[in-house]
Amino acid sequence: MGRLDELWRRTVENLVREGLIKSDAVRRAFLKYPRYLFVEKRYRAYAHVDEPLPIPAGQTVSAPHMVAIMLELAGLERGMNVLEVGTGSGWNAALVTELVKTDVYTIERIPELVEFARRNLERAGVESVHVILGDGSRGFPPKAPYDRILVTAGAPEVPRPLVEQLKPGGKLIIPVGGYHLWQELLEVIKRPDGSVEVKNRGGVAFVPLIGEYGWRQ
Ligand code: SAM
Numbered sequence: 491m492g493r494l495d496e497l498w499r500r501t502v503e504n505l506v507r508e509g510l511i512k513s514d515a516v517r518r519a520f521l522k523y524p525r526y527l528f529v530e531k532r533y534r535a536y537a538h539v540d541e542p543l544p545i546p547a548g549q550t551v552s553a554p555h556m557v558a559i560m561l562e563l564a565g566l567e568r569g570m571n572v573l574e575v576g577t578g579s580g581w582n583a584a585l586v587t588e589l590v591k592t593d594v595y596t597i598e599r600i601p602e603l604v605e606f607a608r609r610n611l612e613r614a615g616v617e618s619v620h621v622i623l624g625d626g627s628r629g630f631p632p633k634a635p636y637d638r639i640l641v642t643a644g645a646p647e648v649p650r651p652l653v654e655q656l657k658p659g660g661k662l663i664i665p666v667g668g669y670h671l672w673q674e675l676l677e678v679i680k681r682p683d684g685s686v687e688v689k690n691r692g693g694v695a696f697v698p699l700i701g702e703y704g705w706r707q
Pocket of ligand 1: 549550551552575576577578579580581582583597598599600603624625626627642643696697698699700701702704
């Protein structure tokens with residue numbers, strides 16, 4: 491096992507010990523797709539550190555603990571139809587497809603990052619993630635309705651189209667709050683009767699969701 495793999499294994503075991511990775515499925519997905527596969531060469535040596543890291547176009551790949559929290563909240567199961575908004579490096583999408591064992595759609599607004607994520611996913615051997623260029627604050631109607639929508643950028647409020655594109659019983663996980671680096675992580679559950687329940691899962695810090703139903707640029 492190489493040095494990067496050994497460092498990564500320790501990070502994963504720490505997250506398990508801290509109770510942030512709860513399920514064996516998430517642990518196995520993390521071990522299969524180490525974060526160092528999804529960052530530029532110069533950041534690989536830092537990929538095991540539990541903090542966000544820079545990716546091109548001034549964006550970030552989230553800290554491992556944040557990704558673990560969101561994936562555990564999502565409760566992903568085999569066969570679920572999942573949309574990710576905010577592809578970034580492609581790392582989270584790789585973890586999601588490993589958990590649902592089926593195709594995953596992820597949408598990114600910055601063309602440079604669409605290319606970056608596609609390259610990373612190809613290098614990691616992931617063929618079941620489809621990276622789409624577009625404004626994910628509008629969701630992605632062609633593949634709706636979704637069992638889960640995971641948003642990895644902070645919105646001023648819950649985008650209406652994302653709730654509309656959830657199946658009854660489906661769940662949206664989204665940071666909502668300030669423009670930069672202060673939001674609350676919301677779990678938005680669409681009940682079978684179509685009404686919505688919102689649970690606040692605490693303070694988080696994401697880059698902004700920029701788009702028609704996000705922050706306007
Ligand atoms: N999930 C990513 C990963 O695994 O690397 C990290 C995402 S990064 C914290 C947030 C991403 O959301 C950025 O790449 C940003 O360009 C993207 N983004 C912001 N607004 C967006 C929008 N309206 N539609 C799609 N992507 C958006």
